[in-house]
Amino acid sequence: MPAPGPDLLTLARIAAAAGAVVMGHYGACAARAKADNSPVTDADSHAEALILKELAAAFPGVPVVAEEAMAAGQSAAAASRFFLVDPLDGTREFLSGNGEFTVNIAEIRDGLPVMGVVHAPAKARMFLGDENAYETTDALAVFKPIMARHAPQDGLIAVGSRSHNDEATAQFLKQYPVKEFVSSGSSLKFCLLAAGEADLYARAGRTMEWDTAAGQAVLMAAGGSVARWDGTKLLYAKPGFENPAFVARGRT
Numbered sequence: 001m002p003a004p005g006p007d008l009l010t011l012a013r014i015a016a017a018a019g020a021v022v023m024g025h026y027g028a029c030a031a032r033a034k035a036d037n038s039p040v041t042d043a044d045s046h047a048e049a050l051i052l053k054e055l056a057a058a059f060p061g062v063p064v065v066a067e068e069a070m071a072a073g074q075s076a077a078a079a080s081r082f083f084l085v086d087p088l089d090g091t092r093e094f095l096s097g098n099g100e101f102t103v104n105i106a107e108i109r110d111g112l113p114v115m116g117v118v119h120a121p122a123k124a125r126m127f128l129g130d131e132n133a134y135e136t137t138d139a140l141a142v143f144k145p146i147m148a149r150h151a152p153q154d155g156l157i158a159v160g161s162r163s164h165n166d167e168a169t170a171q172f173l174k175q176y177p178v179k180e181f182v183s184s185g186s187s188l189k190f191c192l193l194a195a196g197e198a199d200l201y202a203r204a205g206r207t208m209e210w211d212t213a214a215g216q217a218v219l220m221a222a223g224g225s226v227a228r229w230d231g232t233k234l235l236y237a238k239p240g241f242e243n244p245a246f247v248a249r250g251r252t
Helices: 006-025 042-058 067-071 091-096 167-173 188-194 209-221
Strands: 031-033 039-041 064-066 081-089 102-109 112-120 125-129 133-136 156-161 178-184 200-203 225-228 246-249
Touching (some): 081 209, 102 209, 188 246
Parallel strands (some): 064 081
Antiparallel strands (some): 225 246
């Protein structure tokens, strides 16, 4: 398998640096409430500032839609090519200390995530994908190819939100032969499918595009898929950058 391309390596280096910023606040960071009552910390804002600076230097002129900038009231208009950034996906997991939080950076082209990095700094795992998918650490020394698996005949492992489970998702999953359900925070759920460690991730509750784009890019590069519950593509640059219900699957 070819090595990661230069643009993907650039995103990986930026994600690793942002992860170091996040870890500098880990275990000693107070939360504030945003307008939607979701928590935000200095780790979110400081990591986002670093990512925005580095993306502007590496990809001048390419628009960026970032979670905390949007929450602060900055308007953003998506283009045919732009980046989506969540500097700390899983802030509740970050505050609880369970390590299930990530730095997400994705490139969108014509409505689809074509490149993405999901970095879980507390777990020393980084997942990245463009035309191919890889796992590495923040040292960026060795890139192990990863691939989503075919559904096992003895039943599926489903992953779901640790903080946002809902009855609609539970009902949706009943149509599948699920033998085990694993709770996980942040966009790590996509990456468990990409790495062949799980098979199915359904979500009915509210998510934003910056929550899912990087994970979708990695999973699609690993041979998996993400779609709306009606089977149509999960596209990006939607009004308000809000997602509908979706389901992610391993290799079919």
